[in-house]
Amino acid sequence: IYTPALPGKEVAYSTERVSDVARVLARMGNAIAIRCYGDPVDWVYGGANELVRNFAYWADIPVLNMECDKYHPFQGLADVFTVKEKFGTFDGVKFVMSWAYSPSIHKPRAVPQSAIIAATMMGMDVVLARPPEMELDPEVIAACNEHAGKTGGSFAVSEDFANAARGAHVVYPKAWAATPFFKPPVGSDDAEATQVIFDRHKDWKATPEYMELADKEAIYLHCLPADRGWEVEDAVLDNTDPESGWRSAAFDEAENRLHVQKAVMSLVMG
Amino acid sequence: IYTPALPGKEVAYSTERVSDVARVLARMGNAIAIRCYGDPVDWVYGGANELVRNFAYWADIPVLNMECDKYHPFQGLADVFTVKEKFGTFDGVKFVMSWAYSPSIHKPRAVPQSAIIAATMMGMDVVLARPPEMELDPEVIAACNEHAGKTGGSFAVSEDFANAARGAHVVYPKAWAATPFFKPPVGSDDAEATQVIFDRHKDWKATPEYMELADKEAIYLHCLPADRGWEVEDAVLDNTDPESGWRSAAFDEAENRLHVQKAVMSLVMG
Amino acid sequence: IYTPALPGKEVAYSTERVSDVARVLARMGNAIAIRCYGDPVDWVYGGANELVRNFAYWADIPVLNMECDKYHPFQGLADVFTVKEKFGTFDGVKFVMSWAYSPSIHKPRAVPQSAIIAATMMGMDVVLARPPEMELDPEVIAACNEHAGKTGGSFAVSEDFANAARGAHVVYPKAWAATPFFKPPVGSDDAEATQVIFDRHKDWKATPEYMELADKEAIYLHCLPADRGWEVEDAVLDNTDPESGWRSAAFDEAENRLHVQKAVMSLVMG
Incomplete structure (x- = not known):
């Protein structure tokens, strides 16, 4: 698993599309807990929340927001x-x-x-x-x-x-x-x-x-x-x-x- | 424990001979799982496999290859x-x-x-x-x-x-x-x-x-x-x-x- | 939790006073094990020991010294x-x-x-x-x-x-x-x-x-x-x-x- 990225922000051999990370983790665990804000999304307000929501869209196990840039x-x-x-x-x-x-x-x-x-x-x-x-x-x-x-x-x-x-x-x-x-x-x-x-x-x-x-x-x-x-x-x-x-x-x-x-x-x- | 290294590639205070890492871990756990390839062995083909095998030689517990440069x-x-x-x-x-x-x-x-x-x-x-x-x-x-x-x-x-x-x-x-x-x-x-x-x-x-x-x-x-x-x-x-x-x-x-x-x-x- | 620091060595948004880290961890776990020496205390002899002791002062759970700059x-x-x-x-x-x-x-x-x-x-x-x-x-x-x-x-x-x-x-x-x-x-x-x-x-x-x-x-x-x-x-x-x-x-x-x-x-x- 590489750094999860949304479509359009992917880099070969260093990121992995969120859809893939979410689906693989969903096969392996019982929940996905995510904390993401600030630098990893370059302080674009809402970017981290979008990432968390995209995980939730793709994973068929619970996604827990441990703090994004909108909500905690x-x-x-x-x-x-x-x-x-x-x-x-x-x-x-x-x-x-x-x-x-x-x-x-x-x-x-x-x-x-x-x-x-x-x-x-x-x-x-x-x-x-x-x-x-x-x-x-x-x-x-x-x-x-x-x-x-x-x-x-x-x-x-x-x-x-x-x-x-x-x-x-x-x-x-x-x-x-x-x-x-x-x-x-x-x-x-x-x-x-x-x-x-x-x-x-x-x-x-x-x-x-x-x-x-x-x-x-x-x-x-x-x-x-x-x-x-x-x-x-x-x-x-x-x-x-x-x-x-x-x-x-x-x-x-x-x-x-x-x-x-x-x-x-x-x-x-x- | 420092970075495991084979004889000849050791650096004082930053690496530790594989034989020592393997024997210490073997006293503490039930298996050793290793993933190693690419940069850590400087892309010398076979170098990571040799490292894994050296772990297996020294450890008297199972060594699991999580991906080396030859095999996965x-x-x-x-x-x-x-x-x-x-x-x-x-x-x-x-x-x-x-x-x-x-x-x-x-x-x-x-x-x-x-x-x-x-x-x-x-x-x-x-x-x-x-x-x-x-x-x-x-x-x-x-x-x-x-x-x-x-x-x-x-x-x-x-x-x-x-x-x-x-x-x-x-x-x-x-x-x-x-x-x-x-x-x-x-x-x-x-x-x-x-x-x-x-x-x-x-x-x-x-x-x-x-x-x-x-x-x-x-x-x-x-x-x-x-x-x-x-x-x-x-x-x-x-x-x-x-x-x-x-x-x-x-x-x-x-x-x-x-x-x-x-x-x-x-x-x-x- | 940020890098634990003693009063006088705190930096906004990158350190957290030991008293706070210790008290929060004490609410969450059953013991605190600390290893600290050398660079993190800039090789000031005794600095790491002081840090460990300050944890012990503030935490009402056991603090285990995993190696400081005075004792192991x-x-x-x-x-x-x-x-x-x-x-x-x-x-x-x-x-x-x-x-x-x-x-x-x-x-x-x-x-x-x-x-x-x-x-x-x-x-x-x-x-x-x-x-x-x-x-x-x-x-x-x-x-x-x-x-x-x-x-x-x-x-x-x-x-x-x-x-x-x-x-x-x-x-x-x-x-x-x-x-x-x-x-x-x-x-x-x-x-x-x-x-x-x-x-x-x-x-x-x-x-x-x-x-x-x-x-x-x-x-x-x-x-x-x-x-x-x-x-x-x-x-x-x-x-x-x-x-x-x-x-x-x-x-x-x-x-x-x-x-x-x-x-x-x-x-x-x-």
């Missing part, structure tokens, strides 16, 4: 599972997915997109907070609005980091790439412009002061790895004491990803 | 097993191992050599079709002639791509390196000459027209990955419909490699 | 286990850990340090033989002296390769880096000087003549891979015949590492 479904499941574990309910829970600063601009959108999809599906009151240049996929935003309408929850977009956090039960501040970073037609393939945009928003950081804006029992989430000192201060990420009021649930969230993955594998492979 | 025994087993599965017999089955064009000249000989060895062993009527410059190892040819003499099957070499396929029940068109590509004494280490030779034979390609020359129930085999558009057209490789007359059995063949590997492991490790 | 505990256990297996006792057994020449100067100290720690702990009569420039860690030397005082065994340092081997039951000649090779403050980061020092001691080699100096039932140990022709001649390493008088026990020692690792895993993970 297992992370989204782990996120909402952690909320349920901590609060016992989704009703009236304010869930704030927020952008946060990182010196690295190479950040896919999959985590925030799956987080707000899962959170709106569960009926939470969801706020997406982000600088103007950090839009997410309009399809994802549309899906969130649709979920909110159906569940009795709500969905709003804010450009105010601090204000969005007020009264939140869950805050999830995390970097993702600005729109210009992606290749056309989504972006303009402009890493320099992206860096400039990023550096305008260094104050989007999870600090203890930020946590104080939230509910006094609020939890901090992060999919990890976190860029310490930029996205989050140590005093937030490392405050895991359940008696301390607001606290970090990031390590519980990491453990929960394993549990939801096992649950899904059991459902689709059982 | 599991592939050969999968090939003939697939024939048996499709036709129920080897008697009177015409098996055509044919060269096919690829833009990449870096192609080992192991697959065709093990295919014709296995096919003649099973007593099929075997034809090796290839351009004049794509000879296979004379030892392999001698073995095939010997098998044919013993089994009542037959073995012939042809330089005519189309003619060889006439009436075939099994066609197996696949690229392998031309003789000049290998290092002396087998070849002349001449990649440029090899490329020129290759490019003279672009018409050696598995097309629907080619398949029509074969038996109306013929199967197409390929060890995969295939160089689509060069070795084979999509319309051949992807025509897996068992009701369609001639058809591709390449994905069944891929699955069968797993089964024969398990069978051999069970025999030698049980 | 499993190797030390395998070494003394092999002695016990061959001689049935540690009492009165003379164990000689000796430096030996290799053309490569990139050799960590962990193996000899753990060997003399384990051997003195077991109460053997231990000699460390080395050229003057190949000191080991003073802390390790102090520990060996302390063990010898407690157990009734002995510990001595010699600069005489041949003399140290006289009457030895166990000889263990192996290269390790000279002190100048390490970064300050331990060394002077001087690879050239180290090479010059090494090349002055090419006669520190395990030959049959060397083995004749030892007890007539002496065993030769080496953690493997060995630099054949430099550290040891084939006639020594390959003489594994138990009837031959002195002999190589290096392959038994390799097997024993697996057994002691399983034993420790059973103890700490059971």
Whole structure:
């Protein structure tokens, strides 16, 4: 097996068409788990998702998305599972997915997109907070609005980091790439412009002061790895004491990803 | 454990003599499976086979050849097993191992050599079709002639791509390196000459027209990955419909490699 | 998970703080086994050990040292286990850990340090033989002296390769880096000087003549891979015949590492 490639991107003796890889693996195993984003698809937004879907088209065994450039479904499941574990309910829970600063601009959108999809599906009151240049996929935003309408929850977009956090039960501040970073037609393939945009928003950081804006029992989430000192201060990420009021649930969230993955594998492979 | 090397090719702190690797692994596991050809032995024909044999000499547990530069025994087993599965017999089955064009000249000989060895062993009527410059190892040819003499099957070499396929029940068109590509004494280490030779034979390609020359129930085999558009057209490789007359059995063949590997492991490790 | 790094050595989007890696892995598995030395810690002596200890601080599951830049505990256990297996006792057994020449100067100290720690702990009569420039860690030397005082065994340092081997039951000649090779403050980061020092001691080699100096039932140990022709001649390493008088026990020692690792895993993970 060589590097899987879609028709038109094949190179003799170094790639193999996805249709062939998928069909051969489907003869040999019980599921195919794929993680693909960023450089292997040259940051063309949606390219990795297309690859995963093409695997699913050809394989007659389950294909598990371990993170593509659009979605990270297992992370989204782990996120909402952690909320349920901590609060016992989704009703009236304010869930704030927020952008946060990182010196690295190479950040896919999959985590925030799956987080707000899962959170709106569960009926939470969801706020997406982000600088103007950090839009997410309009399809994802549309899906969130649709979920909110159906569940009795709500969905709003804010450009105010601090204000969005007020009264939140869950805050999830995390970097993702600005729109210009992606290749056309989504972006303009402009890493320099992206860096400039990023550096305008260094104050989007999870600090203890930020946590104080939230509910006094609020939890901090992060999919990890976190860029310490930029996205989050140590005093937030490392405050895991359940008696301390607001606290970090990031390590519980990491453990929960394993549990939801096992649950899904059991459902689709059982 | 470092990179295994034979005496005379050792480098301090980066290689380890095969005798030592083999003896240590033999203390730790139940079998050693080795795949080695091409660059790691610098395309010196037979170098990888010597390495595998040296492992077998030193290890007192089974050594499984997962493909060296002379043989690919599991592939050969999968090939003939697939024939048996499709036709129920080897008697009177015409098996055509044919060269096919690829833009990449870096192609080992192991697959065709093990295919014709296995096919003649099973007593099929075997034809090796290839351009004049794509000879296979004379030892392999001698073995095939010997098998044919013993089994009542037959073995012939042809330089005519189309003619060889006439009436075939099994066609197996696949690229392998031309003789000049290998290092002396087998070849002349001449990649440029090899490329020129290759490019003279672009018409050696598995097309629907080619398949029509074969038996109306013929199967197409390929060890995969295939160089689509060069070795084979999509319309051949992807025509897996068992009701369609001639058809591709390449994905069944891929699955069968797993089964024969398990069978051999069970025999030698049980 | 990215490359684990200690605070102060973190790089956004390419490293992850050890505290985070350790805590996440601790949620997912039953133990963490780490091998780290040399280039990943830039040959700063002790840097890898600090990393392993930091993992142990943060993880609430066992952390197993598979070799750091100070210690190789499993190797030390395998070494003394092999002695016990061959001689049935540690009492009165003379164990000689000796430096030996290799053309490569990139050799960590962990193996000899753990060997003399384990051997003195077991109460053997231990000699460390080395050229003057190949000191080991003073802390390790102090520990060996302390063990010898407690157990009734002995510990001595010699600069005489041949003399140290006289009457030895166990000889263990192996290269390790000279002190100048390490970064300050331990060394002077001087690879050239180290090479010059090494090349002055090419006669520190395990030959049959060397083995004749030892007890007539002496065993030769080496953690493997060995630099054949430099550290040891084939006639020594390959003489594994138990009837031959002195002999190589290096392959038994390799097997024993697996057994002691399983034993420790059973103890700490059971």
